[in-house]
Amino acid sequence: MTEKLFYQDSSIKEFTATVESCMQGKDGMFEVILDQTAFFPEGGGQYADTGVLLVGEKEVKVVDVQEKNEIVTHYVTDAIEQGSKVTGRLNYKERFSKMQQHTGEHIVSGIVNRRFGYNNVGFHLGNEEVTMDFDGMLTETDLKEIEWEANQAVADNVKIQVLYPTKEELETMTYRSKIEIEGQVRIVxxxxxxxCACCAPHVDATGQIGLIKLIGAIKYKGGMRVSMVCGFRALLDYNQKEASVVTISRKLSAKPDSVAEAVERLQKEVEAQKEKIRILQEQYLKGVLKEIKPEDTCVLLFEETLDTVAVRNFVNDVMRITDGICGAFIGTDAEGYRYILGSSKKEITNISKEMNQTLNGRGGGRPPMVQGSVKAKQSEIEAFLKAQS
Incomplete structure (x- = not known):
């Protein structure tokens, strides 16, 4: 059995230990077992600690830590002789961040359970954010209130307690737990x-979390998946979003707290310009229509940009004038073309299929109109369709 120093003091950054065994593992790794360790193994939705083992002046990287049958195994990059005295040094910045996230998750899950009766049925502590899956729905207002209350818990700077109750004591306690636990239960x-029953190390007091920020929520398996960042991750998230807002505000010549209104104004301006362009395109296409005669057997239009609805209307209008083939192609020789083909009399579906096979295209539809895309030059498309007419 490995003595677990992370349960005695979660703030341990460095410790000494004796190597009890070292075996060759997979992928060039070595599996080292120490008599005691402060490296937390993967478990409870939290990934393992990393760091180094110092053997004299040599640093051996610890890249993963796993536990089985109370034995903690360190997966390291070099062999270490059995009986060696080593100094373990954690990547404590990473560890502390994980503790901030994990304790923050307990607070949020506790609030959700108390206020709404929902259970946390899934938890993942990733490198960038925490996700929590709840078995019930939460509104945007609910989430804002949960976040505010969670940060009140941080401000209260409550000392965190760890209990190891007997089986009899456990039966009288109220606590959260996602799974049935065998053996000694650890209650945070x-x-x-x-x-809550939990195997992971936590911060000493809630004030060490710093900040709890809920950054997203989606419907998931009949409930909600809520994303969160805490502590320094929350600060980083704020800094990144602040930088984005400042950049946008400069581009829009608006104050940072007015960018939403500025974007809304810009959207309205864009829509107004789109409407003007649509009207101009319709006028242009009406001019093209005036030049089309009933005896025309192949009417083809090539443009870099045109509104899809306007193009469809154009093809319909052409089919009322002539029984021949009408094709509208939007794009360039370099990028390829999106197309709409139509004919009131020709087998346009078969023509489209043959064109796609010949000119590296794809698409389809039902007569009298089909649509798709093709990677070919304008001259090749014109030659093919004129041959079909």
Whole structure:
């Protein structure tokens, strides 16, 4: 059994230990077992600690840590002789961040359970954010209130307690747990906020979390998946979003707290310009229509940009004038073309299929109109369709 120093003091950054065994593992790794360790193994939705083992002046990287049958195995990059004295040094910046996230998750899950009766049925602590899956729906207002209350727990700077109750004591306790637990149960208590079975290390007091920020929520398996960042991750998230807002505000010549209104104004201006362009395109296409005669057997239009609805209307209008083939192609020789083909009398579906096979295209539809895309030059398209007419 490995002595787990992370349960004695979650703030340990460095420790000494003796190598009990070292075996060759997979992928060039070595599996090292120590008599004691402060490296937390993967578990409870939280990935393992990383760091180094110092053997004299040599640094051996710890890239993963796993536990089985109370034995903690360190996956390291070099072999270490059995019986060696080593100094373990955690990547504590990463560890502390994980503790901030995990304790923050307990607070949020506790609030959701108390206020709404929902259970946390899934938890993942990733490199960038935490996701929590709840078995019930939460509104935007609910989430804002949960976030505010969670940060009140941070401000209260509550001392976190860890209990190891007996089986009899456990039967009288109220606590959250996602799975049935065999053996000794470890209960992490945040007085006034949450009580939950958990195997992971946590911060000493809620004030060390700094900030809890809910950054997203989606419907998921009949409930909600809520995304969160805490502590320094929340600060980084804020800095990134602030930088984006400042950049946008400069481009729009608006104050940072007015960018939403500025974007809305810009959207209205864009829509107005689109409407003007649509009207001009319709006028242009009406001019093209005036030149078309009933005896025309192949009417082809090539343009870099045109509104899809306007193009469809154009093809319909041409089919009322002539029984021949009408094709509208939007794009360039370099990028290829999107097309709409139509004919009131020709087998336009068969013509489209043959064109796609010949000119590297794809698409389809039902007569009298089909649509798709083709990677060919204008001259090749014109030659093919004129041959069909």
């Amino acid at each position: 208590v945040i007085p006034g906020w949450d009580s």
